[in-house]
Amino acid sequence: MSADIVDQLTEDPYPNLPVERGPHGRGVGKWVPEEKHLYLTRYINATREAQKKFKQRVLIDPFGGPGRIQVEGENFTRDGGSVIAFRESCFSGAPFTKVLVGDLDESRARANEMRLAAIQAPAKHFVGPAVETVDAMAKAVPFGALALAYLDPYNLEYLSF
Numbered sequence: 001m002s003a004d005i006v007d008q009l010t011e012d013p014y015p016n017l018p019v020e021r022g023p024h025g026r027g028v029g030k031w032v033p034e035e036k037h038l039y040l041t042r043y044i045n046a047t048r049e050a051q052k053k054f055k056q057r058v059l060i061d062p063f064g065g066p067g068r069i070q071v072e073g074e075n076f077t078r079d080g081g082s083v084i085a086f087r088e089s090c091f092s093g094a095p096f097t098k099v100l101v102g103d104l105d106e107s108r109a110r111a112n113e114m115r116l117a118a119i120q121a122p123a124k125h126f127v128g129p130a131v132e133t134v135d136a137m138a139k140a141v142p143f144g145a146l147a148l149a150y151l152d153p154y155n156l157e158y159l160s161f
């Protein structure tokens, strides 16, 4: 199945958990599902044959958010980046064998892990600033695994590492 048609309009298994609505809280821009998440899925789909050569495939997402987004002006929520990425890896025939999600906010990191677990993703959450959690995440990558890092902060200043 193509990356382009990943259904982001799935039901939220945990509607009471946090949702990403952007730094101002009004909702993320329409470009998030239409461009950012689309390109993420296209990349995963386009690299599927390389991914299949590895027994262990790891997604590293240190700014993972809660695994669910709401677009400004919409009255429903959609899958967040990590959830979309895992779904796409399954559709592409090379499911991630580990999905490592971090966030500064513990409730968001936990929500992300729970939403991933609800779709059988082998997820593990990390709490703290990415500049610190990235080391623990890297240690959680099995030797010889192929890892994809999805770095998605609100601001590029957080990419100091």
Ligand SMILES: C[S@@+](CC[C@H](N)C(=O)[O-])C[C@H]1O[C@@H](n2cnc3c(N)ncnc32)[C@H](O)[C@@H]1O
Pocket (backbone or CB within 6 Å): 020, 062, 063, 064, 065, 066, 067, 068, 069, 079, 080, 081, 082, 102, 103, 104, 105, 108, 128, 129, 130, 131, 152, 153, 154, 158
């Ligand atoms: C753009 S949102 C993430 C959206 C998510 N990647 C997606 O595609 O659905 C950025 C997230 O980074 C978190 N954050 C902010 N500063 C951070 C930091 N220094 N380290 C880790 N996470 C941080 C915020 O709490 C927020 O959940």
